[in-house]
């Protein structure tokens with residue numbers, strides 16, 4: 001009998017769906033079917049399918065949002081933001097399909113090739129395995145499958161087992177939009193079995209993965225010669241320099257540290273604050289966070305719902321307890337009931353606290369003070385992660401000096417670490433990942449350059 005995967009409503013605990021778990025034979029069949037479909041769809045049809053899918057998703061908005069809220073525990077506002085981002089990603093990838101091109105290569109420098117013509121074609125890399133995490137079940141999936149399809153590849157997608165319903169909606173919209181089914185396969189099940197089978201498969205040429213650093217490390221170890229794109233864990237800092245515009249910064253921090261219950265890879269986890277403004281920042285941020293309504297994500301006004309499961313909330317509670325044991329002050333929140341955690345602010349973050357270096361993935365911000373830019377950079381870098389960093393500062397010389405001192409994938413000046421307009425190149429360094437996402441960059445990376453040389457002998461005037 002086929003094993004079933006129950007999908008739970010993250011607030012009520014009700015079973016909202018039961019999906020068939022893919023076995024190895026099904027995964028093999030999907031890869032074989034995908035292999036035969038690579039490069040088969042003309043550019044304009046790729047763009048058309050992506051655009052039509054965006055329109056269909058938009059038309060199905062109410063259902064998609066309701067399903068998203070149920071499977072994630074995030075609020076309808078978070079769902080809507082993510083859906084709108086998904087529509088944009090589909091559109092941007094459609095545009096990339098229409099301008100995908102190689103380049104002319106000036107080979108005339110090489111003896112004997114004075115008159116040769118050389119150029120590159122961008123050709124599909126092959127079968128792409130896309131493996132995605134629970135916390136952005138629409139837009140992260142779109143950032144993987146849409147560029148892969150725009151580039152002419154065929155995709156086998158395995159979404160997170162906790163939140164597969166949004167992926168089903170996205171895949172269905174693409175198929176309803178006319179995408180041939182051989183180009184896009186959806187497999188459900190645990191990462192340890194279904195995901196593992198995909199990443200070890202010799203016919204998978206490209207693996208695009210977002211998830212934890214531990215899983216990313218495993219994928220690199222077992223995936224052989226497949227190209228891997230990895231978006232991994234984080235412990236993102238944001239700096240408030242002494243001249244920071246607090247009217248701008250604090251509401252953004254109060255959102256970026258807590259939306260989706262802090263389960264965002266770029267979520268502000270550490271707020272580094274210049275010592276001259278630390279007291280004011282702590283008082284004002286605490287007041288803002290105390291106003292955050294948390295609980296049932298469907299209740300009007302709720303800004304923060306539960307964590308993905310009780311285990312995740314218990315882990316977050318443990319991190320808060322560890323920080324307090326080592327000398328942090330818990331100013332608000334941090335209490336837990338099941339998977340629900342009250343949004344927390346901590347002041348003071350000893351270097352030895354686990355929160356200083358590990359990823360919390362929870363609704364909390366730890367405020368730490370700094371006296372100099374060097375100290376701010378040292379603290380920002382004192383983690384194995386390096387995804388994105390925010391800095392609020394009026395003096396661009398300071399902001400750019402800080403930028404140069406950091407070990408990070410991106411620096412958001414006068415915004416938080418969580419700022420992520422979808423067209424930009426986005427990716428981490430160190431244990432936060434390899435490669436960059438963003439439609440233009442992903443499409444390039446999901447193609448190979450095929451070099452074409454034409455030797456020709458021009459007829460010169462005699």
Ligand code: NAD
Pocket residue numbers: 131132133134135136140158159160161189190191192193194195196197199210211212213215216218219231232233234264265359361387428432433
């Ligand atoms: P996870 O690593 O547990 O799971 C991610 C995906 O990998 C799931 O689909 C899972 O089934 C699959 N998987 C698990 N084991 C596997 C294996 N052995 N082989 C193949 N696939 C396997 O991560 P999660 O808990 O779903 O997501 C949270 C993590 O994702 C956090 O660390 C967060 O920082 C990270 N994340 C990073 C970014 C980024 O842009 N850098 C964005 C979102 C989330």
